[in-house]
Amino acid sequence: MDTILKVEHLKKYFAVNVGGPFARHMASLKAVDDVSFEVGRGETVGLVGETGCGKTTVGRTIVGLYAPTAGTITYCDENLCALTREAMRKVRSKLQMIFQDPYASLNPRMTVGNIVEEPMDIFSIGTMAERRERVQELLRTVGLNPEHINRFPHEFSGGQRQRIGIARALAMNPEFIVADEPISALDVSIQAQIVNMLEDLQQNLGLTYLFIAHDLAMVKHISDRVIVLYLGKIVEVDESKDIYKHPLHPYTKALLSAVPIPDPRIEMQRQRIVLKGDLPSPVNPPSGCHFRTRCPIAQPICAEQEPELRDMGSGHMVSCHFAS
Amino acid sequence: MAAQTAWQFKEGVAPDAGSFVPAPKDSGELQQIAGRSTTYWSDAIRRIRRNKLAVVGFWIIIALFVVAIVGPMVSPYSYEDQDLDNTFQSPTLRHPFGTDQLGRDQMTRVMYGSRISLAVGIVCAALNFLIGVTYGGISAYFGGRVDDIMMRIVDILYGIPTLIIVILLTVLFKDKGVNPLVNVFIAIGLTYWLPMARIVRGEILSLKEREFALAAKTIGAPNNRILFRHLIPNAMGPIIVTVTLEIPAAIFTEAFLSYIGLGVSAPVASWGVLASDGTEAIRSFPYLVLFPALAISLTMFAFNFLGDGLRDALDPRLRQ
Numbered sequence: 001m002d003t004i005l006k007v008e009h010l011k012k013y014f015a016v017n018v019g020g021p022f023a024r025h026m027a028s029l030k031a032v033d034d035v036s037f038e039v040g041r042g043e044t045v046g047l048v049g050e051t052g053c054g055k056t057t058v059g060r061t062i063v064g065l066y067a068p069t070a071g072t073i074t075y076c077d078e079n080l081c082a083l084t085r086e087a088m089r090k091v092r093s094k095l096q097m098i099f100q101d102p103y104a105s106l107n108p109r110m111t112v113g114n115i116v117e118e119p120m121d122i123f124s125i126g127t128m129a130e131r132r133e134r135v136q137e138l139l140r141t142v143g144l145n146p147e148h149i150n151r152f153p154h155e156f157s158g159g160q161r162q163r164i165g166i167a168r169a170l171a172m173n174p175e176f177i178v179a180d181e182p183i184s185a186l187d188v189s190i191q192a193q194i195v196n197m198l199e200d201l202q203q204n205l206g207l208t209y210l211f212i213a214h215d216l217a218m219v220k221h222i223s224d225r226v227i228v229l230y231l232g233k234i235v236e237v238d239e240s241k242d243i244y245k246h247p248l249h250p251y252t253k254a255l256l257s258a259v260p261i262p263d264p265r266i267e268m269q270r271q272r273i274v275l276k277g278d279l280p281s282p283v284n285p286p287s288g289c290h291f292r293t294r295c296p297i298a299q300p301i302c303a304e305q306e307p308e309l310r311d312m313g314s315g316h317m318v319s320c321h322f323a324s
Numbered sequence: 325m326a327a328q329t330a331w332q333f334k335e336g337v338a339p340d341a342g343s344f345v346p347a348p349k350d351s352g353e354l355q356q357i358a359g360r361s362t363t364y365w366s367d368a369i370r371r372i373r374r375n376k377l378a379v380v381g382f383w384i385i386i387a388l389f390v391v392a393i394v395g396p397m398v399s400p401y402s403y404e405d406q407d408l409d410n411t412f413q414s415p416t417l418r419h420p421f422g423t424d425q426l427g428r429d430q431m432t433r434v435m436y437g438s439r440i441s442l443a444v445g446i447v448c449a450a451l452n453f454l455i456g457v458t459y460g461g462i463s464a465y466f467g468g469r470v471d472d473i474m475m476r477i478v479d480i481l482y483g484i485p486t487l488i489i490v491i492l493l494t495v496l497f498k499d500k501g502v503n504p505l506v507n508v509f510i511a512i513g514l515t516y517w518l519p520m521a522r523i524v525r526g527e528i529l530s531l532k533e534r535e536f537a538l539a540a541k542t543i544g545a546p547n548n549r550i551l552f553r554h555l556i557p558n559a560m561g562p563i564i565v566t567v568t569l570e571i572p573a574a575i576f577t578e579a580f581l582s583y584i585g586l587g588v589s590a591p592v593a594s595w596g597v598l599a600s601d602g603t604e605a606i607r608s609f610p611y612l613v614l615f616p617a618l619a620i621s622l623t624m625f626a627f628n629f630l631g632d633g634l635r636d637a638l639d640p641r642l643r644q
Contacts, residue, residue, distance in 0.1 A: 063542045089544040097542045105535035109557045119543040144355050160355050168543065 004176055004208050005039040005062070010071035012057050016283060029283045031057040033232035034071070036309075039176075044202065044209040046223030046240060048216060048255070052279055054232040055212045056100075059178040062210065063097045064088050075176070093123060093172035100181040102161035106153040112139070112164055113149035119171045138167040143197060159190035163197070170201070178210045183218060191215075195222055216259045220244050225315075228252050231282055231290040234309060237317040248312060248323040251275075251291050289321070297322055368561075371637040378633020384626035392442050395435030403428065403436040404591040412609050421615045424601060433593035434615050440505065440594040441575045441623065444512065448574035449567050451513045456520025457556060457563055463521070464528035465551050475525065478518050486515045486577060490586050508587050512574050523566050527559035561638030568631035572624045579620050595620050 012032040019025030032054040039045050047055050060066050062073055064080065073080045075095060083091060099105035106115055116135045120126065126134065136146035142163040153161055162182060169177055179198065183191040195218060201207060213219050219226055219240065226243050228236040228251065236249040247253045254273040261267045275294045280286055286293050292302035301321055309319040372378050396403065407427030415422045421430035463474035493507040531537060532555060540550045556563075581587035582596025589597065595616045602613030 060538070065538055065541055089546070092542060092544045095542075097539070099535045099539055101535055105539050107536040107540070107554050107558070109560075110554075118540070118545070122544050122546075122549070163355070165539070168539070172543070 002041050003038045004041040004076060005210070006072075006074040007038070007058075007062070008036045008072045008074070010035045010058065010061060010073065011069045012054075012061050012066055013069045018283060027283050030232050030285060031282060032061065032068075033285075035229070035232070035234055036071075037227055037234065037237065039208060039210060041175075041208055042202075042206060043225065044211055044223045046219035046226040047210060047212045047229060048214060048219050048226060049229035050214060050255075050279060052231075052282065053229045054282075055214075055229055056180055057232075058229070059097065059180045059210060059212050063095055063178050064092060065097075090123075093119065094175050096169035096172065096174040096177050098162075098165055098169050098177060098179040098182045101185050102158050102165055103185070105165050106161055108153055111150050111152055112144075112156075115153070115164060116167045116171055119168065123172070134171070135167075138170055139164075141170065141201070142167045157190075158186050159193060162186060162190075162194055166194075166197070166201070170205070173205075174207070176208045176210070178212070180212045181214070182211075184213065184215065191218065198222065216244075216255060228255065231280065231285055233290055233319070234317070235291065235319050237309075237315070239315065242314075242316065248316070248318040249291075249320045250295050250297055289319075368634075368637045372633050375633040375636065377629040378637075381626040381629030381633065384622060385630065388438055388623060388626070389442065391435055392438040396432060396439070399429070399432040399435065401429035401432045403433045403593045405429075412605070414609075415611055422609070422611050424612055425605065430598070430612060430615060433598055434595070434619055437593045437595040437598055437616065438619065438623075440588060440592070441578065441620075443505075444508065444578040445571040445575050445627075447509050448512050448516050448571055451517050452520045452567050452570055453563075455513075456517035457524050459517065460521035460524030461528050461551050461556055461559075464525040465532055465547065465555065467529075467532075471525070475522075478521055481514065482518050484515070486511050487581075487586075489514055490581055494586055503588075504586075505588050505592075508578050508581055511581075512577060516570055516574050519570065520563070520566050523562055524556070524559055527562055528555050531555045531558050561634075565631055565635040565638060568627055568634055572627035572631075575623060575627075576620070 010032055011030070011034055013028035013030050015026050016029045017024060018027045035054075035058060037045070047058060049055050057066065061068050062080075068081055071081075075091065078091065080088065080091065110118075113132065113135050116138055117131050120131045120134065125131065132149075135149060139146045139149065144160060144163050144167070148156075153164065156164065162185075166182075182198070183194050186194060198209065199222060202209060209222075211219065211222055223240045226236075226238060226240045227234055228243075228249065230251050236243065236247065236252045243252065244256060247256055250273075254275050257271065257273045261270065273296065277294050280290070280293055286303070288304050289295070289298075289302040289307050292298040295302065299321070305321070307319045307321050309317050310323070311317055312323065405428060407423065409427065410419075410423055411425055411427045413419050413423040413427075419429050419431065421434060424430055424433070459474065459478075463471045490507055490511045493510055494504070497507060528551075532550075537550060537554055540554050545554070578587055578594065579596035579599065582589075582594045583600045585600070587596055588594045598616035599613055599620070602609075602616060606613050
């Protein structure tokens with residue numbers, strides 16, 4: 001499988017003021033701290049982790065919404081971080097994003113037609129009539145009635161709006177789509193519709209997805225591989241069919257134990273691993289292993305030495321001193 | 325498109341456990357909307373119609389425009405024609421607002437004054453849109469250092485009173501044959517876009533973090549497109565409200581400047597000049613100050629009522 005996207009040692013720090021409202025004391029918030037991974041063409045990679053672990057930052061940096069602090073993002077042998085603004089704008093047509101909140105991601109003052117047409121308008125593709133036709137075709141692709149082309153976003157339901165967002169992302173025939181929690185704002189029956197549609201689109205259009213989510217059941221369903229992030233670092237990477245059966249990192253184990261099982265009898269018997277405390281502040285992360293403050297098996301070595309991401313065979317990577 | 329969990333009744337059967345059949349998993353139908361299409365503006369118009377004061381204000385403003393344009397044209401008198409045989413006439417059918425110390429028809433002069441007031445209002449609105457909105461938008465969109473510098477400039481200009489600017493301009497343009505109205509326009513131009521710049525900046529600061537602005541970036545929209553197509557149209561509500569509340573302030577400033585003799589001067593009639601002339605004779609001929617003063621108050625009320633109504637109608641938090 002050829003690699004479509006390669007992220008190497010990606011770091012994204014945000015400057016934050018920690019000195020209170022009157023004292024100016026800047027610190028860096030390490031949203032993403034040395035993350036490397038690859039995505040193969042036609043693959044779906046799930047990116048999971050709890051709120052504040054840097055999932056969204058990784059996605060937004062890849063599509064160029066944030067400039068990385070360090071590291072490189074290589075897309076089809078082109079280093080995105082080295083491109084000029086103008087060149088980056090052109091590459092973006094192949095690299096699209098689906099947003100989390102379908103209520104906020106569509107401009108409320110534009111009609112659906114204009115929203116979906118906009119990417120083509122920006123790159124002056126085709127005549128106005130051709131673009132209109134393409135918009136109608138796109139709306140049909142995502143299961144919306146093309147007659148609603150002149151309606152405004154607020155007239156649609158959440159699921160329908162997410163379809164509009166997907167149609168917009170598809171307008172430029174992208175190859176790679178970053179889906180930033182595309183279903184977390186929808187209710188469960190609609191989630192299934194959207195995920196199934198994303199799968200159909202992937203098959204028909206040969207798309208590659210980076211699927212960001214915190215719903216592990218959904219990630220298992222859609223992803224080929226899963227990357228688990230904790231506090232801006234990768235803790236575990238594996239094929240999704242394996243990681244759910246044999247998680248190695250204690251954090252992944254805890255995450256998986258929190259997935260509800262739709263059978264009350266099994267649900268009652270199983271053991272949950274409840275993590276103590278909260279996510280430490282990314283402004284001042286713990287020394288050594290970032291997870292050690294909440295880890296049930298932490299040892300003194302965890303505070304001193306940062307675990308490397310080790311290959312445990314057949315692409316199963318884990319960063320824990322005690323994983324075997 | 326699949327996995328629908330809706331349930332349907334079998335035809336003609338009372339609903340019990342057995343009468344439910346699962347809906348087809350994938351009907352292949354496209355998603356439909358049955359409701360009538362409503363836009364943001366049709367919604368706002370519907371709400372503002374319920375506000376009686378705002379509607380009254382709106383019609384007074386329309387009437388004002390009609391009077392300003394048509395009034396002096398159809399009037400048998402001109403604003404500067406003197407009739408020294410008929411000075412200080414009380415209101416009669418021939419002179420509904422009476423005549424002044426030089427026998428000029430007061431009604432024609434008040435109607436002519438409305439032209440100046442509305443011109444001031446239009447200039448103020450235009451500058452608000454051209455300078456205020458663009459300036460505030462750019463400042464907020466680019467943020468950081470750009471924002472700091474641009475907003476400090478606004479702060480400095482804010483600190484200079486309009487009156488001082490007008491006095492300086494009057495000294496500067498003295499004996500240069502510049503129409504004194506130009507002084508007023510420049511003074512209003514320099515000061516009245518400032519609140520607008522601040523309000524637009526605040527709006528854009530919050531809008532630019534919204535996901536649709538990020539979405540515009542990911543589809544490759546250049547900065548000016550994001551600012552003028554995505555962000556500013558979404559700030560249109562507060563912008564329009566600010567304009568309708570800035571216009572009466574500008575009109576009042578002109579009237580005030582003319583009243584104290586820094587604005588337009590005789591024989592040109594502005595409401596401020598008329599009120600000033602009228603005050604001199606207020607004990608003997610109170611109607612000379614009454615009508616310009618009424619015109620000023622009526623305009624103030626009309627614009628402010630409309631502005632308040634628009635604010636309520638366009639504020640998304642008050643939407644019903």
